[in-house]
Amino acid sequence: MTVLLASDAADGVRTLTLNRPGRRNAIDAELWDALAAALREAGADRAVRALVLTGAGGAFCSGADISRPLTDRHPLHRMRTLSEVTLLLHELPFPTVAKVTGVAVGAGWNLALGCDLVVATPEARFSQIFARRGLSLDCGGSWLLPRLVGLQQAKRLALLAETIDAEEARALNLVTWVVAADRVDAFVDDLTARLASGAPVALAQTKALLDEGADRTLRDALANEARAQAVNFATADVWEAYTAFADRREPLFTGRWAVPRRTESDT
Numbered sequence: 001m002t003v004l005l006a007s008d009a010a011d012g013v014r015t016l017t018l019n020r021p022g023r024r025n026a027i028d029a030e031l032w033d034a035l036a037a038a039l040r041e042a043g044a045d046r047a048v049r050a051l052v053l054t055g056a057g058g059a060f061c062s063g064a065d066i067s068r069p070l071t072d073r074h075p076l077h078r079m080r081t082l083s084e085v086t087l088l089l090h091e092l093p094f095p096t097v098a099k100v101t102g103v104a105v106g107a108g109w110n111l112a113l114g115c116d117l118v119v120a121t122p123e124a125r126f127s128q129i130f131a132r133r134g135l136s137l138d139c140g141g142s143w144l145l146p147r148l149v150g151l152q153q154a155k156r157l158a159l160l161a162e163t164i165d166a167e168e169a170r171a172l173n174l175v176t177w178v179v180a181a182d183r184v185d186a187f188v189d190d191l192t193a194r195l196a197s198g199a200p201v202a203l204a205q206t207k208a209l210l211d212e213g214a215d216r217t218l219r220d221a222l223a224n225e226a227r228a229q230a231v232n233f234a235t236a237d238v239w240e241a242y243t244a245f246a247d248r249r250e251p252l253f254t255g256r257w258a259v260p261r262r263t264e265s266d267t
Helices: 029-044 075-090 107-113 129-133 141-149 151-160 166-171 184-196 200-213 218-232 236-247
Strands: 005-010 013-018 050-055 096-100 103-105 117-120 125-127 163-165
Touching (some): 005 029, 075 107, 103 107, 117 184, 200 218, 200 236
Antiparallel strands (some): 125 163
């Protein structure tokens, strides 16, 4: 039996691989459900410090699978699963990396954009293909694109459904790095090892602050930053960082809660 979504974990890094290479990893109903379950599981696993989303067989994802006939199920019900996956991915409390080889189209591209960082090979191709399918954007594309490229470029990509290459995607801030195919695995392994070695509580809060910051006033952002730093100072990681700096060594971050216990002198 073919595993539609492969999940592997090593050294705090969870890798989810879309595994329908015969369909260029187009996502059908079963794969949407599997992806939602895998993201829920990863988000609840305290051992996970970073996540990689990728595809098998030389493609990332060619979007939602439209090869099967439409059912009489109302589209709103189908869209709930897509929306759930989008939110689960976006709200994971640790850094996420999309490793894109081959095509990333439609919902597939928006899943990649929903990751915190995107690594693509030069062969990668991207398209907001929805307009050519008589559809509008989904999987968060209408929210992600204007934030990343500005309103005019977002409209160009969405209305014309053009296909762009990895270098243009990087120029538009839609790809973080372009890495040769023979080096991309090692690059992503090194990148995620660095992310996984970071202070987990601090990285989770920094990610949330950045995601929320564009929709907040400066006053709101400062208040959120103050609350986040208070939480950080309640972990052992801050003191570990100070000690490691003094000892001239690399810190070992754990995210452990370390509020000092009250003593008689405190009362």
